[in-house]
Amino acid sequence: MAEEPARAPAAAAYRDYRTDDIYGRAAPEEVEEAAPPARPRRNRLKLWTYAAVAFFLAVGVLGGSLWYFGAPSWAVNLGLVAEEGDPDLLFYLSKPAERRKLPTGEEYFAFGARIVNSGKETLPVPPVLVQLRDQQNRLVFSWTTKADRNSLKPGEEASINESRIDIPKNAENLSLTFVQ
Incomplete structure (x- = not known):
């Protein structure tokens, strides 16, 4: 009898594509011996x-x-992001700032302002920071005041009426901002 050649172990055998028939199938004797190539291990x-x-x-x-x-x-x-537009609480000067000399020699400073809720919901009215600046826009004097109402419904107004005696002489520009 003729001796058969030694076969390689099944795990080490690779598919010989030359023996595939036209339909992509391996020869019947190679099906048992062919093992899929080892896939690299992924981390x-x-x-x-x-x-x-x-x-x-x-x-x-x-x-x-x-x-x-x-x-x-x-x-x-x-409506995913709020629209950045005009603020809902707006200031209007109802009485322009004025200075007067009192008979005692002191200078009197007064102004009036309105706060209007132009929004669609009731909002609390925060305290107001009053700042006085000189011609070079440097802060000369400031104080905090409150409006006559704590909250405003849509379209409502609150007023601020302030008067002071201890204002520096070089104060010229008035600015109002809400304290947050």
Whole structure:
């Protein structure tokens, strides 16, 4: 009898594509011996780390662009982001600032202002910071005051009437802001 040649172990044998027939099937004697090639082992922790870094970079770029450019109009239209427009509480000077000399020689300073709620909901009225500045726009004198009402419904008004005697002589410009 003729001796058969020694066969390689099944795990080490690779498929010989020359023996495949035209339909892509291996010859019947090779089916038992052929083993699939070993796949390289993947490091899943490394893949998750890359995915996390990519996610945080994308979130950072998106957040930075929202901060720099503002929200897109479609987000404002859908109500996802508040519209940045005029504030709901507005100041109006109802009585312009005036100075008078009193008979005692002191100088009297007075002004009147209105606060109007132009919004669609009831809002609290915060304290008001009154600032007086000189010609070079340097702060000369300031104080905090309150309106005559604590909250305003839509369309309502509150008033501020202030008078002081201890105002410096170089104070010329009046500005009103809400204390947050």
